Structure formats: C-alpha cells, structure tokens
Amino acid sequence: MPSSLSFRASLALSLPSTTPGSWNSGNGILRRVLMSVLTINEDTGKKLLYYLVLSEGNPSKDPLVLWLNGGPGCSSFDGFVYEHGPFDFEKTKQRLPKLHLNPYSWSKVSSVLYVDSPAGVGLSYANDISEYVTGDLKTATDSHDFVLKWFELYPEFLSNPFFIAGESYAGVYVPTLANEVAKGIDTGVKPVINLKGYMVGNGVTDKALMAMHLFRLPMGWALSQMNCIRRRTKLQEVDRQVKGLNIYDILEPCYHDSAAKDATDNKIRLPSSFLELGGTERPLPVRTRMFGRAWPLRANVREGIVPTWPELLSSLTVPCTDDEVATEWLNNEAVREAINAKPKNVAGDWELCTDRIKFHHDAGSMMKYHRNLTLKGYRALIFSGDHDMCVPFTGSEAWTRAMGYKIFDKWRPWISNGEVAGYTQGYENNLTFLTIKGAGHTVSEYKPKEALNFYSRFLAGKAIFNN
Template structure:
C-alpha cells in the first residue's frame, strides 16, 4: 500500500485544476498584443482603428505558430460579421490583404529614399462594416513559423486544419465574437482552400458539445475573389481570355487551338502545343512593403517574435506544399445547398485566373438563375456585371480590376461587399 502522503486531498486537486485553467487562459490571453502606433504611419497620434497582433499554436508536436492581424469593425464590432481572411499563393503573407486589398493601411508609392516607407489610412477598408482576422497561413507564410523543419510540410488539407484550430483557439480567447456572423474569405489560391475550411467547420459544428474546448461557429458562408478551384478551366481560360482582350495575335490563338485541342494547358504532352504555350507565358508597393516589414522597429511594434523568421517576404515559394485537394467544387455545392451563402467575384482584367473560366465553372454547378446577368453600379457608373443563383450563390465581375480585385478597385469592391454582406442585391 502506498503511504497516505502520496494521495492528494480532493480540495487541493480542485485548487490545482483551477489554477491550471487560469494559467491556460492566461497563455491564450497573453498571446494577443494591442498595436496603437505603427512606424511610418503618417497620421498623428494613435492608429484610428483597433489593431491586434499575436500568435496561436496550431500544432503542438512541431511547434507551429500562426501569426495574425486582427482589426475591429469601425461600425459595430459586437454585432458586425467576423471575417477570417486567407491570402493566396500559397505562401503570400496576409499583410498583402491588409495593406494592398481590404485592410485600413495603404503604402504611399513614392520613390524610396532610404527612410522607412510611409503608410496612410485606407478609406475603403472592409473593416468599415466587419471585423477582420488576417491570418499568415499556411505555416512559413509571413511571420508564421514552426520550431521543427517537418512542421513546414503542409498542403491544402493541413492548411484547412490549422485554420480551424486557429479559429477555435482565437474564439476561446475572444468569446465576445462567438455570436457574430462568421464568414471565411480569401482570394487567388486561397479561393480553393476557403470552401474546404467552411466544409470542415460545418462538419465540426455537428460534433461539438463542449463550449470551452469546441466553440460552435456561427458560420454563415464564404467569399472568394479571383479564385482558383483546382479545375483545369481556371488555367485553360487564359488563352481565349488573352485573345479576347487583344493580348495575343490571331495566329498564336489559332495555332494553340489547332495544336492543343483537348490538351491540359498546364502540362501539355505534345511538343507543338508546349512550344506555343511557352510563347504565350512570355509593382513598386511590393518593394516598399518588403522594406517596411523587415524593419526592426516595425517588427517590434507588431510584437513579432525575434529569430523565428529570418526574412519577411510578401510571397514565399513553399517547397513542401502539397496540392492535395483536386477541386473545391464539391465543397462549394455541399455548402450552398445546405443553406449557406457564397460570393464569388472576379476582376475582369485578371489573366491569372480569368473571369471567363470562373463564370464557366459557376454555371457548371447547374443552379437556377434568380437574378439574370446585369450591370451593377457605384456612383452612377458601371462597376461590373453580376448574376445570382439559387442556393444563395452570387457571382460578380469587377470592371477594370486585375487578379486581386480590391487592389485595383477598392471603392467598388467595398460597395460590392457592403451590399452582399447586408443581404442586398449588388
């Protein structure tokens, strides 16, 4: 028999568990850091918006920590939607979405003179009407890191898994946002992963009982811009799009059609097709962003952990990334036919993922049309074209916009998002 001293009194055990819970809560709470001032921001005084940064561990085995920027809505944070924004690549930092697309910061594109690049307030930020988490993901992106080399071996499925773990832990620490309508959003390659995240969130919601460990997500739908799907149509649409825009000659277009009939334009098998496609393949704010984000005073202001990332890069080539989801379409069908909302938008001057291909796969879902193809307007001007479908799916083009539409047409994209998130027609 063991001596009585080896047995802990029940009250001591309860006290120990209480302090363990408090310590665990403190670890979560202390991960968040409020940023009130940013180097290079030209407006005097504190930032005119609420900015929080932090890390959340999503893999305890390899010590994978994802870095995030959280910006509160300027309208009504307690009730406005919560948006989790994933940036494409895969491997592009969420800071691209924050400072180039839908966030409240914008770089002044002026000649670099050796001093820290300057930023100003962006008046067409989507945090005018929503809370936004910009997440550096997958691991290896931006300031996110792993303590073990194997932690960087990631892919579509693990990105989705880590995003959900992140969101669950973040909401445990920010329970005031648990009841807010939740949307998952992203563009470019992230457009392929976003529906997978939503699909897995919905499946997880069905199994969750313990609020502390598994908060029930108030998921409402998703938003994807100039999205990759994994389908060949994303890439094969580039040639007819370029021809229609007058970018390639009649001769090259006709030659590709003749020699590449039925071919996969990404991996052509016939030499004549491959050689013609090779002919077909043949900005300054990015440079300023690189200088700014690698500054020591900037990283101190953002509370970046020293030594975890040798060099910040806007977009990084993730050598070990596995594209292990062939297509996102089945997830999109499952989500929308289950009653959740979707906004798919495309800059109509994007040749990377042309809108004609996106429009084609949207139509391939065979949803009935509820609001036929028509123009939508901002300030009395045509801002693009839109069509609405059954199962709460809206498709819209943004006139004159490139691959990341809000980067080119910020005012119009904010108007589009504002109308859609408010359940209005564009």
C-alpha cells in the first residue's frame, strides 16, 4: 500500500468499535477503506462522494476499478452494501447491522472506487440545485472531471491498470465515461490515465435491441412455464401474464432465504429444481426483498426524460422493494460522520434511488461508444445474469452480435468451482459476452463466487472459460 495513501486512509476512516454497526473481525480492513467527497465544481458546490476500497493483494500494482450503479438516480452504495463490497451486513434486532467480512469482495483482487453519480444521487450533492437537472452527456463529463481530480489527489494510482464498471443504467454511464477518458488520453489531457477496459452488467444499451418487450418474451415463456401466448397477442397481455414474476430474477420470489420458498405466489408454478437454480451463496440474507436498481421496466431508453423509480411509484408498482439495511446504516449520523459523508441537513437523506434529479437520455445508442472503445483496443466485458427479465441476456447477446465483429471464441461454457457457471462468446477487438447461470439483474448479489471468478480472470487478461 502506498505510504501516503495508507496515512490518509487511516485518518479518513477508522471506524471504531463504538461506531453504530459493530464490526466483528477487527479493524484491519477498515484501514483499507477511504471515503470522502470531492468538489468538481467550485461555483455550484457540486460534490461527488467516493469510497475507495484498497486491494487486499498489492494496492500499488493491482487494478483500480471505478464502480457505478445505475437507475438513473441509484446510489453506488448498492454495490458496496449488497453486492461486492468488503462487508456483509447482518440484520440485527437493533436498527443497525453488524459488519462481517465478505469472502467474495471484489477487493480480493483489485482496488474498487465506488462513486455516487451524478450529483443528487446517494450522498453526492450540490449547493445549487440546478445541478440536479442532468443527463447522459453531462454525467459523463462530470464523472470524467471527477476521475481527473481524483487521480490528481492520488497520483500513486496513475500507473495501476484502470477499469470502469457498472450495471443496469450504468450500461450508459460506463461507455460514455470510458469514451471521455479515452478522448482525454488521445488529446493529452493530464493526468494521463492508464485505462485498460470496462465492464457492463445487464446494461441498457440500445432502444431497438434492449428496450423492446419482445426480448422479454422468450424468458417469460421458457422459464416461467406459462401458457403459450399466440404471436398476435398484444404486448399488454404479455405484461399482464408476467406481472406476478420477479423481473429481476424470473425464477425467484422476492427473497433469498430458504423460508421464502413457502411464500412464493401460488400463481407462479415453478418446479422446485427451478427454484434451486436461483439459489445464492450469499452468506447473509441482507436484502429480504430487492429494490430495482434497474432502469424502470416500462421506461424505454429513448431521447428525453428518463423517469426515476420514485417518479413511477404513483403509476407503476415497483416489485420487490426493500433497502432497509443500507437506509438505516447510511442515515445514522454517527455512521455518516465516520465515513466522511455530510450530515442530512447538508446532503439530505440517503435513498437507494432518488427522485431528486431530473435525468435526460441524450447520448443515443451505446453501440457507437462500444465500437469506438473496442476499436481503440480497450477490453470490454458484457456480462449478464441469465434470469433477469428487466434487461434480459437475450438483448445483450443480440447487440454484441450486432456489432458485426468476427467471432473469436465460439459459444462455450465457462467453469467456476468445477461447475458450468454460464456461457461466453468472444469477438474480435477484445469484446466478450458472458452469461451467469442462475443470476438475476445484480449478478454478484446472486452469484458472488462466480462473479469474483469472472471478474478476476477478466482483470488479469485471462480467457474467462479457463478455470
């Protein structure tokens, strides 16, 4: 660990045992977590909160990965708390959780920089609320400004391989930000960033290939064993047929623990073997229900306003909604002080997905961004839980194929822990498509071991199908 960063990290975040949310394994890992806010616009007081988790390997050489959750309007604490952060959060009878080490944290092989973006999301904020009117392109330039300023603060990371990753609506955030970073590199913007590639999980990409309900039909038919719907049936009828399903994992009810099987809607008749497929090795059922980190189900990605989840609540019931653990933890003032976040009277309440922003989709299809980046030599991994019905793998498979690149590695299984964990296909220009068997919309929440496996192999530049 670079000595200067070690010193700053130990000052910035050393959560003592007296901090609400007890820590049961000592404070060693806490010295590898740095949380703070970074001002990217002095005039408007626009500040983005970040939280850096140093690699458990060699932070001075291991890759640095910037992680973004989607929404738009959803906090990257979602990834930190519920997916691949350093801790598992155990619910207690008290209001605050206990913290345990996450054996599948992505910090096992890399440093991870979680960022709440754009301003107004999570614990990022601005003094001038006009900054909360934003969109794809402004978010990308703001995030690029953040990246440049962050590397100026921590130049010890400039030589580390740098990757950008995210899921869901971050299927827009990631390639647009990566494109800004790549343009900066090409034009000699300082500091020079060692960008190597990017990853997108179950990501929004192209309205023609991703947002159409037609790509949800095969999953609804094949996996839920519903009655056949004739081809001429209206899409509204399809919606009616699938509305009882968990759109984030077609085979699961809204729960992770074993008792949930008894709570399954009796209208959804799934074989027990199908329910087992949707099982998870997550050691603690921290999310009794899952909130939609997805771009909203019926809000197709087209030019103009993209409604946030809260904006849809009056007209659309959001399925499987619960963010209790993170909400209780991040709205505790002692916790916020310990993690260097601003109090509620400055940054507002933490919400998993906010309606504080007004967001415009103004970047068009992401395929042109992917083409630009991959033709420049940047490595791209497009991964997809194969039981997600919100952004189905069929759409991701379609757009990666539609890039027109030659197939470099034919469709084949990839292995994790001696078992087939999904399927992958490699294209020329360093583009890889990957499915994760049994995973829903948030892959590492469902399949943490498999997620760490493919993540590790991709960062190391290895073929994912190699065990």
